[in-house]
């Protein structure tokens with residue numbers, strides 16, 4: 148008999164365990180008599196697995212061996228231990244991780260492990276405990292024996308400190324040593340106990356003052372729609388489309404407040420780097436200790452403590468990055484995903500998932516409201532709003548009537564002609580930096596470092612060389628001097644002149660954007676310049692320091708990548724320069740136009756958030772490209788209309804569902820063999836021809852960590868169809884001798900590179 152988490156189970160004699168291994172199945176174990184009482188669904192278990200002992204998760208309890216288990220009773224092993232008496236994993240998270248693993252063709256056990264705070268299985272984190280002393284009485288029962296001077300001193304100290312102090316605090320102040328405290332305890336005047344110490348990521352932080360302003364009419368309309376929907380226990384999804392600075396965060400905050408007031412909990416997801424100190428403090432100022440913060444820049448201990456506060460129900464609001472979507476909140480009423488278009492919601496290694504989509508499912512399973520917010524919604528989300536799957540809410544204007552920054556395109560082809568050589572920084576941008584600095588205002592320079600893949604650009608006409616079949620930029624392979632399409636495997640020799648205009652100025656783009664920060668430092672020695680990217684910001688707290696310094700006016704210019712584009716509110720920034728951001732447009736990726744548009748719009752939103760008007764200068768080789776034209780006008784709908792046509796024409800999302808299958812092995816011949824078996828199985832599984840299959844072809848990163856990488860792309864008309872074709876094909880391929888360990892499936896890949 149199977150039991151759910153709520154009804155009282157008859158004592159389980161067998162348990163199904165999900166293990167954190169890349170296998171798509173659960174394992175049955177026997178539960179020794181003495182462990183049956185303490186075993187609950189969702190608990191961690193210590194299990195024998197092969198020759199090792201591993202931590203697994205109890206996902207099914209059974210009084211008798213399930214009928215469909217085809218194993219010999221005598222082969223079933225006993226579990227070794229039940230790790231948690233009180234299960235860490237709630238029934239809701241069990242369900243959600245199962246759905247997620249299934250949806251992403253991923254592994255349940257790995258998903259469960261990813262849902263828990265890091266370090267928990269290896270006992271690398273534990274609660275931090277400290278000895279403390281509590282005053283029970285000031286007068287001894289035994290009046291005949293008065294307190295010694297030292298004992299009296301300690302009693303007085305405790306009284307002065309509200310009756311409770313840490314053991315170490317007392318010892319620091321008193322020069323008595325421990326013995327009088329112990330004596331007081333023996334005499335029943337104080338109690339010595341062990342206290343959980345909360346490692347608080349914001350301990351001692353200064354919190355901003357809370358303005359209790361009235362919402363604008365648009366904000367109020369959006370909030371009402373959200374809170375009214377929350378009155379019922381039905382799932383409902385909103386897309387909150389509001390330009391940067393339009394007051395979205397304020398709407399989230401009040402909606403979360405409402406959820407708390409109605410006795411439910413709430414969650415807010417933010418992109419990887421956006422959870423700045425400024426932002427966390429703003430939420431702490433509103434919600435105090437009701438809010439728990441979960442993100443990768445916390446220490447393991449802080450994360451663990453914040454997670455436990457949620458699990459215990461002490462914190463009813465969880466704010467965090469990607470994996471916070473699995474936070475064990477109970478009775479969740481509202482899920483907010485800020486900057487929902489952001490690619491950092493995508494987990495790029497196993498177990499794959501997109502936290503935005505898992506968030507929608509979480510709300511769905513819980514009968515909660517989900518609000519996806521963005522200034523530049525993902526194509527899929529806006530499409531869902533257009534087709535009525537999401538309810539569309541709009542905040543069209545910045546708070547306080549501040550205009551959006553004006554944007555100008557600087558045509559770098561023209562700059563190239565003027566100088567007769569490459570310059571990374573146009574005179575227009577350099578002049579603007581000088582003027583801005585002279586006014587005492589701040590500058591942000593945005594770079595793009597995604598250009599690791601080389602492609603060919605004509606300096607004269609600005610065209611890139613594209614695949615005749617795929618309308619995607621060809622990738623240059625220097626060794627062979629070939630241009631290669633990573634989608635369909637089309638190859639051609641690299642030409643000597645531009646096929647569009649016959650100019651000889653072909654340029655192989657894709658390297659060296661970092662030195663721009665150095666160039667700026669040399670050009671402006673009197674300016675205080677800091678660089679922010681993944682390389683320079685290796686340590687916890689470093690980004691925070693730089694951002695706080697910049698916000699405080701102790702830096703004049705910030706040079707950085709995507710990281711600085713989003714979320715921050717720097718009122719004194721009036722110039723944003725965008726450099727080589729259009730490198731993205733040349734990458735062989737279905738989302739490059741979307742990413743470029745989003746990035747420019749987001750960073751433009753950093754300019755002119757204060758009283759002064761802001762300016763955005765965009766250096767580009769593609770001034771006519773629709774992504775740039777619409778980004779300049781900050782015209783989302785205009786961009787969407789053109790981009791959606793492209794998606795439809797090429798059978799991309801949201802019209803088709805994609806799976807990217809990577810076949811990886813150190814031996815190329817071996818990888819090819821597996822890829823070919825799988826391709827044949829896919830063709831067999833796809834008799835109805837509903838799905839489209841491309842490849843195998845070398846992946847964009849064709850060799851990584853000593854492994855060759857081949858790619859098959861699968862496009863399905865519906866999710867169900869895609870998953871079915873894939874499942875049948877994988878089973879068949881295995882049957883045909885395909886080595887499934889070489890196969891890595893990614894459903895809904897964010898990019899195809």
Ligand code: ADP
Pocket residue numbers: 360361362363366389390391392393394395396397398546716
């Ligand atoms: P977004 O999340 O859309 O970028 P925010 O919610 O951060 O926008 O709002 C931008 C700024 O305007 C913040 O400093 C915020 O405190 C302020 N703000 C938001 N709503 C109002 C309002 N109704 N009245 C006055 N100021 C507001």
Ligand code: ZN
Pocket residue numbers: 605606607608609610645646647648649650
């Ligand atoms: Zn040309």
Ligand code: ZN
Pocket residue numbers: 614615616617618632633634635636637
């Ligand atoms: Zn092609």
